[in-house]
Amino acid sequence: MSDPVTQFADAIRSAADGKRPLNIRGGGSKTFYGNPTIGETLDVTTYRGIIEYEPTELVITARAGTPLADIEAAMREQGQMLGFEPPHFGGNATLGGCIAAGLSGPRRPYAGSARDFVLGLRLLDGRGSDLHFGGQVMKNVAGYDVSRLITGSLGTLGVILEVSLKALPLPPSELTLCREQTQCEALALMNEWAGKPLPITATCHVDGRMYVRLAGATPAVHSALAKLGGETLADGATFWRELRDQRHAFFAGESPLWRVSLPSIAPELQLSGAQLIEWGGALRWLRSDSDAMSIRKAARNGDGHATRFRGGDPRSGAFHPLPSPMLKLHKRVKQAMDPAGIFNPGRLYTDF
Amino acid sequence: MSAPVHAIPVDFERQRAVCAALRAFMPEHGVLFEREDVTPYECDGLSAYRQVPMVVVLPENEEQVCAILETCYALRVPVTARGTGTGLSGGALPLGNGVLLSMAKLMKIVALDPLARTARVQPGVRNLSISEAAAPHGLYYAPDPSSQIACSIGGNVAENSGGVHCLKYGLTVHNVLKLRVATIEGEIIEVGGGGLDAAGYDLLALMTGSEGLLGVVTEITVKLLPRPECAQVVLAAFDDVATAGQAVANVIAAGIIPAGMEMMDQPAILAVEPFVNAGYPTDAAGILLCESDGTREEVADEISRIERIMEDSGAHLVRVSRDESERLRFWAGRKAAFPAVGRLSPDYYCMDGTIPRKRLAEVLRGITEMEKKYELRCANVFHAGDGNLHPLILYDANDRRQLQNAEDFGAEILKLCIDVGGTITGEHGVGVEKIDSMCVQFNSAELETFHALKHAFDEHALLNPGKAVPTLHRCAEFGRMHVHSGAEKFPELPRF
Numbered sequence A: 001m002s003d004p005v006t007q008f009a010d011a012i013r014s015a016a017d018g019k020r021p022l023n024i025r026g027g028g029s030k031t032f033y034g035n036p037t038i039g040e041t042l043d044v045t046t047y048r049g050i051i052e053y054e055p056t057e058l059v060i061t062a063r064a065g066t067p068l069a070d071i072e073a074a075m076r077e078q079g080q081m082l083g084f085e086p087p088h089f090g091g092n093a094t095l096g097g098c099i100a101a102g103l104s105g106p107r108r109p110y111a112g113s114a115r116d117f118v119l120g121l122r123l124l125d126g127r128g129s130d131l132h133f134g135g136q137v138m139k140n141v142a143g144y145d146v147s148r149l150i151t152g153s154l155g156t157l158g159v160i161l162e163v164s165l166k167a168l169p170l171p172p173s174e175l176t177l178c179r180e181q182t183q184c185e186a187l188a189l190m191n192e193w194a195g196k197p198l199p200i201t202a203t204c205h206v207d208g209r210m211y212v213r214l215a216g217a218t219p220a221v222h223s224a225l226a227k228l229g230g231e232t233l234a235d236g237a238t239f240w241r242e243l244r245d246q247r248h249a250f251f252a253g254e255s256p257l258w259r260v261s262l263p264s265i266a267p268e269l270q271l272s273g274a275q276l277i278e279w280g281g282a283l284r285w286l287r288s289d290s291d292a293m294s295i296r297k298a299a300r301n302g303d304g305h306a307t308r309f310r311g312g313d314p315r316s317g318a319f320h321p322l323p324s325p326m327l328k329l330h331k332r333v334k335q336a337m338d339p340a341g342i343f344n345p346g347r348l349y350t351d352f
Numbered sequence B: 001m002s003a004p005v006h007a008i009p010v011d012f013e014r015q016r017a018v019c020a021a022l023r024a025f026m027p028e029h030g031v032l033f034e035r036e037d038v039t040p041y042e043c044d045g046l047s048a049y050r051q052v053p054m055v056v057v058l059p060e061n062e063e064q065v066c067a068i069l070e071t072c073y074a075l076r077v078p079v080t081a082r083g084t085g086t087g088l089s090g091g092a093l094p095l096g097n098g099v100l101l102s103m104a105k106l107m108k109i110v111a112l113d114p115l116a117r118t119a120r121v122q123p124g125v126r127n128l129s130i131s132e133a134a135a136p137h138g139l140y141y142a143p144d145p146s147s148q149i150a151c152s153i154g155g156n157v158a159e160n161s162g163g164v165h166c167l168k169y170g171l172t173v174h175n176v177l178k179l180r181v182a183t184i185e186g187e188i189i190e191v192g193g194g195g196l197d198a199a200g201y202d203l204l205a206l207m208t209g210s211e212g213l214l215g216v217v218t219e220i221t222v223k224l225l226p227r228p229e230c231a232q233v234v235l236a237a238f239d240d241v242a243t244a245g246q247a248v249a250n251v252i253a254a255g256i257i258p259a260g261m262e263m264m265d266q267p268a269i270l271a272v273e274p275f276v277n278a279g280y281p282t283d284a285a286g287i288l289l290c291e292s293d294g295t296r297e298e299v300a301d302e303i304s305r306i307e308r309i310m311e312d313s314g315a316h317l318v319r320v321s322r323d324e325s326e327r328l329r330f331w332a333g334r335k336a337a338f339p340a341v342g343r344l345s346p347d348y349y350c351m352d353g354t355i356p357r358k359r360l361a362e363v364l365r366g367i368t369e370m371e372k373k374y375e376l377r378c379a380n381v382f383h384a385g386d387g388n389l390h391p392l393i394l395y396d397a398n399d400r401r402q403l404q405n406a407e408d409f410g411a412e413i414l415k416l417c418i419d420v421g422g423t424i425t426g427e428h429g430v431g432v433e434k435i436d437s438m439c440v441q442f443n444s445a446e447l448e449t450f451h452a453l454k455h456a457f458d459e460h461a462l463l464n465p466g467k468a469v470p471t472l473h474r475c476a477e478f479g480r481m482h483v484h485s486g487a488e489k490f491p492e493l494p495r496f
């Protein structure tokens, strides 16, 4: 049997010839995310394994089908981590799916997003061409930054084969403080503290309580705790992991889950339904049966955007509609990478 | 360098038509075409390439930028945007049949929000002025290219510029939240958003580092960071550069991401020391400057660990800055490296490859061999933390043979960078300078992808054409001259 890459490339070429859509699939942990797509499944989990990991170069390169958990375990062994704290949403999450979805976890505002950590990748485009962009070095401005364009494109621009990511050291010490606080107070504090040199690596407000993770050199963490005050949470690590993977009680149940991305200083959202705040105020999760129009209008008015993350009425697309010049540009970018329009059609926007 | 773009004679009729169209909405002083008025724009920081533009336009607001682009689009005139012209790869080199669009008059800081920690600025604002405006709030803009007093933030976005602190704080792409961009049709789009992400493709990442080929940036929202409570720097000297390189790896292995980690080799030290008296030991083969910043507790903890690692790694001298003035003095030498080297020779040529750090010793040995081969000296400064190497080749531009040798020397260094798994440019961009080296780093399918993306934004190739991405024909021609290891990289193209 030929190697997986040749198989994928053959499948792509024949799909492109026949204009038959392909549904690219990793572990399937994020199938819920985005709009439903059609097409024959292209399973990329057969292409797996860490290719190169050099802790002192701060770079790890792995194949797209590698389980995210394997990558994180290998890094933990070397005292390192993925700085964007990617959500897994299930034990079978793969690296390819993680980068294609482009989602980041609680550490995002303090360390950077998935795309910030992408140094380079190898992909198959819509012609089945095998392409490398970026590389395994920290700085690289040769050519357009295609690797970061691919990140978060939900498989609509190409089949990710391999990814190189920047690694970060695990902080020597970490603790979580917790205080009773209204949402309004929490928003104010999150913004105020972010403007101070404090070792904060995650923030959350839910059910009248505010949680702040401090991480770094042990003396720095303790002095920050003394400065900020609050009780320490016994099992902070579990709290943040459950938040990251949406296993916190806030996420249970069937009511539609909206992800509203806003400037961190945006006031409380005036929408019905429970809210959970993350990312220093820049991310608001909302459980609400309100109609998509009014949620999106509130997000837009606040200079942000709203994603229908889980559940809700599928007739309103998952992602915030694009203004027309942007939509036009998106279609042209799609056309550049995938001229036959075979990759995950409709998954991002129904137009392409 | 020796082969600047052919000087095109001015097509006066065309020039008159373009000026007339622009004058319809631009004030007279905003449209320049007389030889003496446009000559100051003939080159950027890479002065070996020069070309006088047909017309220079100086818009003062976004509406004018849009109208200029709309006009150029209608007349099919190519447009090159220019910030303050400090670029080192000829990215802002004008076209003889084109319009040079200077963004230098758009220099307002539109809004600064200390609570949100953002600044909204026009593209002509200088990098350092953002940090100066943010300073009263205890904030700053992190990317700090050595040219920060002069370079524009629009130019930084177009080049994805870095600085000595970018291992810890990121490049421009990591510190920009939103852009307003004028397309070649003269339409405004917004990429990125008010929050930390935006709907759709990450066009913010694509625009950053696109060297003015995809759109003209008219407004930038940057992220501001709290100024660290304090900073200290360790100066360590080594008997050979390989040991210094290993010391860098040992710092990283200990779980430390220094705020800055710079290396200089002996030729660079010898150039700098008499010039600035930074206190560098002139007998060392290489020195490292390793900075820690953060809260007092963090810095105290990290500095003592760095000191120990340097000693254990074989440094023969380790000094920690005792106060702020000594810290600045240690840095002054590094910051003056380019001008200091410039005093040693009539001209120097600054290269910008990035390599995996573990290959440093090998690459420096290779460069030493090349010094003999091309009979030119080379001093090396190195953003050691992130593997970005700046070899400075000393030559005399008036000597044609030296000029040619310097260019070949540079190209061979870049090839070596690619061979060890690195890249031809870490932060200065491709521009016109490294366009042939792009043919070595990318294959034709990859280059075609770049062209397809360019086409998505600019179908008539009017935005800064001829820069950053070579045509396949150019690569075929280049490949014909430089076939390596017998393998032709562009076999599908006809040879001519």
Ligand SMILES: Cc1cc2nc3c(=O)[nH]c(=O)nc-3n(C[C@H](O)[C@H](O)[C@H](O)COP(=O)(O)OP(=O)(O)OC[C@H]3O[C@@H](n4cnc5c(N)ncnc54)[C@H](O)[C@@H]3O)c2cc1C
Pocket (backbone or CB within 6 Å): B044, B045, B080, B081, B082, B083, B084, B085, B086, B087, B088, B090, B091, B092, B103, B123, B144, B145, B146, B147, B150, B151, B152, B153, B154, B155, B156, B157, B158, B159, B160, B161, B162, B163, B164, B211, B212, B213, B215, B216, B217, B218, B338, B427, B428, B464
């Ligand atoms: C002494 C010295 C030290 C330097 N040190 C560093 C360093 O440490 N790190 C580093 O990264 N660089 C460094 N540089 C290089 C240079 O300063 C940067 O590349 C800088 O970002 C260029 O900014 P500029 O405003 O001068 O741009 P210009 O040189 O005017 O233009 C650069 C490119 O940007 C495009 N452009 C400019 N404005 C816009 C806009 N508004 N919209 C779209 N495209 C635009 C131009 O077309 C061109 O392609 C140094 C240069 C010098 C001379």
